[in-house]
Amino acid sequence: MKYIMPVVKKELRLYFYSPIAYVVALVFLSVTGYFFSINCASFSTSAIQASASEVLRNFNPTEVIMSPIIGTMGTLFILLTPLMTMRLFAEEKKLRTIELLMTSPVSVSELVIGKYIASMIVYSMIISLSIYMPFTLNYFSSVNWGQVIAGYAGLLLMGSAMIAIGLFTSSLTDKQILAAVLGIGILVLFWFMGLATGALQRGVSNLMTNLSFLKHFNNMRSGLLDLRGIIFFISVTAAGLFLSMRVMEAHRWK
């Protein structure tokens, strides 16, 4: 496992020297920042009305502002993560540097894990740019930090699964755009899997709901840390990495 860190460093350098990480971060901050500022203003107005008439249950910044914002972040990353991961293997294949990698002492698993870790570091850094939001809310009011932490944990776990899937789709092709589209398709499928299953049998419907990213992510951003959701995301991550390794192994032996 001694070649993982060099792979991580190399990928991080590529991320920060290319515009992709900055564009993703810019889009992320702009969109979430817009919704955050709008929600803060409307919460403040509604709080005045609510305190004048009757007390509303669960009308607090954590439930009304922060939890929906974290939901928005999750939805955004369904589209942004494949853009971050599309180049990981597809670019190497396009530039023919993959042959060099395959013949180097770096094993396939070290390569895959190294690229995954680098992507996770960049993803975590982008997510952490939004940390000013709960601190702002806590400055003007108060937030339930437990629920906020659970929400960010959900973002990280779901992000991990999304990156693993993006890595897998990137390993399948030498065209970045194809990798991105395939990644978005799979993630959208996982996101919406549990919805509109009314026509199916109950058992199948329950299975599909349990395979849905949305269900487990929503639980976490609502403040529920459920071991089943955590294991689910870890399983999807492991499956994505495993399949990526298998694809790259097959490529090595071609």
Place this chain on the structure above:
Amino acid sequence: MRKIFMRYSGKRATIMGLNVTLATGLFIFIMIIVNLIIGQYFFRIDLSSSKKYTLSKESRKIVKELSKDIDVFVFTREKSTSSSRAEELLETYRYLNRRISYSIIDPDKSPSLAEKYRVAKYDTLVISTKDDKFVKAEGIGEAEITNSIVKLTRGAVKKIYFVEGHGENQINDKERSGYSMLREGLEAIGYPVKSLLLLGAEKIPDDAGLIVVGGPRTPFKENEIKILTDYFKSGGSLIILNESIVVSGMDRMLKEAGVSMLPDFLWDPTAYLSGSELTTLLIKDYPRTAVTENLRLPTVFPTASALSIFAAMKSLYEYADVVATSKNASIGKSKEAGVFKVGISVIGRKGEGQMIIFGDSDFVTNLYYQFPGNSALFRNIADYMMGAKGLVTVAQQENFVPMYLSKGQSGAIYYTSLFIAPSLILIAGAFMWLRRRGL
């Protein structure tokens, strides 16, 4: 065929391909097994601000003590807010006790199941044991679920009998003076309701949990009074809704219990239903009793009469005011104002049962049952008298945390979120680009 097999079986690609397929299959199998095991043996931590994934202390105690398997059916529209909330709640119940299984049923898609439990409305809860005993409730909240479990598991579900044959208000009468809404309300909280003709009967049915005498207008026969008295003396529960202007023969029974009803209606010029007569009492404050402890809603009593207690009977019976007027009420047009009892609880000190007597039978007719306080009061009394004393009242959790922003503060948040933070990213990106150009 053999040649093809021999040709490809030894090839490295074939062996590699088989290896990959088997490894992938095994990996997916292991993932599925792990998730299935975790699905059965999991834990969860509720960090939400409203603690919506945690039951109240009372509910937790009742659920953990549950020692029989129960099935919970929630009849609601599929994929609606109600069904999501029901699933969240029932998952919490199941987490505490695996004896609880649940199903969210769309009554439109499962009409036979809805018919089996006579489910007429959405958001109806049915809790059933394996031997087909069940309790029904309207609403899918923690209180409804826990209280239904209590009712179902603490002994057999007894019936509420409404006496008939003396001009009482009828449980199937949908007119303004009928009790059909009262019957529906009691059935909705899981109590079977039936009518009872005492004439010709020898005793109260064994499956009776409560007898209600609702506004008789003709006299009872001797043996009918004897049946009711014997029932009370043997520990039975009775609710008597009487009108003072009617000679029903109930006054004798009430006298034996130390209660009399004064003639004339009560007036209260300071607490009566707006738009109605002074005799339509509007009661907002209640004595502290088991049935009125959590009652916050006002109740309406049209043409109620005052009840009084014979002090000499206090050694035989324990009395408690259930409903009383304000201090400004008076009887008829008398100028003597004071607090008068409208509802009294009578409990025998020597093993007799319990009676709750009201000086009015109209407050739960269809016309007045619609007042939320009236229906809530009678439901509380029914629950209490039927022995479900351990019912849970789930306090609504309030988590109101305001945040007031001035215009300047809102503006600062707006510009920071939309311009300053993204600009920092642009600057960082430009810096890295320039640095790379310089290399």
